[in-house]
Amino acid sequence: MKRIAIVGSSGGNLYNLGGKEPEKLLGEILVQSSSVNLEVAGVQFVAAHGTMDMVRGDTQATVYSWDADAKQPAAVFQGSLEECNEYARQLDEAIAQQITNGTIDALIIMSSDPDGANRSVIKAAVERQIPIVGTGGTSMATVSSKGAKVILSSGTTGTTNRTRAISFVTALCKQWKIKYLPVIGNAKERGKVTAGSWRRINIRGIMMASLPGFIALALVLAISKIPGLSGLSPVFDLLIGALPVVIAAVAAKQVSDMEEVSIVAGVLAGILSQQGGIIGGMIGGIGAGLLVNFLFRKCIEWRFPTTTVNIIAGGVSGLVSGLIVYYLLAPVALWAGDHVKMLIETCVAFSPVLAGLIAGLLIWPAIIGGVYHAAILPIVLLEMEKTGNSFLGAVDMVGLVMVSAGITLANIVSPREKSEATVAAPGFLVNMGFGTFVEAAYPFMFSNKVVFGGAILSAGVAGMLVGIFNVRGTAYVPSIMAPLLSNNLLGFAISMASGLVCSFVITLFANKWAKRASQSAKQQAAG
Incomplete structure (x- = not known):
């Protein structure tokens, strides 16, 4: 035990x-x-x-x-x-x-x-x-x-x-070395309706949970560019149409938490909400989730057979919510999504270099301040809905992931203390191998103002290059694969390299300076 x-x-x-x-x-x-x-x-x-x-x-x-x-x-x-x-x-x-x-x-x-x-x-x-x-x-x-x-x-x-x-x-x-098989489902919770469905409505939570679907879209886009595989283009178009379904299913599951019943309701609502884009899918899924809980509770009160309860809660909820979006809300949802993307495109078109520079300089303060997951990631997914990649997604990769990789790499090559190399190594490998875990740089940034400032500066430089090369891309993928998922392979590779090299060099000098200062202090104390 x-x-x-x-x-x-x-x-x-x-x-x-x-x-x-x-x-x-x-x-x-x-x-x-x-x-x-x-x-x-x-x-x-x-x-x-x-x-x-x-x-x-x-x-x-x-x-x-x-x-x-x-x-x-x-x-x-x-x-x-x-x-x-x-x-x-x-x-x-x-x-x-x-x-x-x-x-x-x-x-x-x-x-x-x-x-x-x-x-x-x-x-x-x-x-x-x-x-x-x-x-x-x-x-x-x-x-x-x-x-x-x-x-x-x-x-x-x-x-x-x-x-x-x-x-x-x-x-x-x-x-x-213990044998373990995961338990899916909890018998004590089965059949119960959890209160507070309205409180579980969280847009950014829904968007983040749907991220794998968008990454799959980007992968298909990249593969379709390989000579001889252009026949995958229709698959890309099909996936774009399926994104509202993914969003709706996730939304219904998160709001109702009724396992398969809520998933079925979400899928039905998503299919009917496709014309409204991912915003329409989200509205349909949220509505389906709320209706699942309401109808499930009512059917139990009316003592319907359990099979009938599931059919009504899952089927009717999805149909009702989806039809409301299909006939009433789809045009409004599509208009809202298009205008968010249009705003980003207008800013980039006005001055791509300035847009990239500002986005790069602000992206570290945004993630540290909790704004990234609330605002930036949902916008990235809205951009990816049409093209499979994103301007802000590219800034994410070059300004967060690669800068974090550069900082951790510098602490592997020349740490202030030997123990820091062991701490930095996993963060570097995860950032390079999976395009995530930028927080690995936090211990080094928060303990040295030069490293912190260098991270922001490096992200600004890399973001500016994203604007210069007019790059659209994404994070959350292996670094070696990221340029293949962009609209400009060479430009994205250069932008990524700039973020890594710039942060690496600044951190390297900061570490050397800190070590000299520490040694000098020790000598003075000894003398």
């Missing part, structure tokens, strides 16, 4: 992907872990009543701990976020002592606060070198930088409560 502890918070991006429903988030981990006899021995989870990207000290929150008698997480304290963090520190000390005593074998962390509410736990985990799995790009980068034994680390974009729980337990079971 292995014992695990779960620590963290509802997070910023995580809040939109399950964090605002802490019981379900923690419950899914409990379902997966208990299926292989992984015992939960401690919980310290701070659930804010809003995304951490925009909270204040007086934002209300709830602290969850582990009820050993009931063998489930339980709310133990409510108050302002500041008060909850103070209370959570008591749980932090208790779980840290369990780790020190050897009664906890692993940690699951989500959007943690390694230098605050989770400081003692992380410190104890580092000292004992117990395996850690978790999500939250910023926090995981910090945890790794402290020397923790992280065996699984990722951001939260595109994840769900279930996929996160499965990935956590899979990694731990692989570490301990």
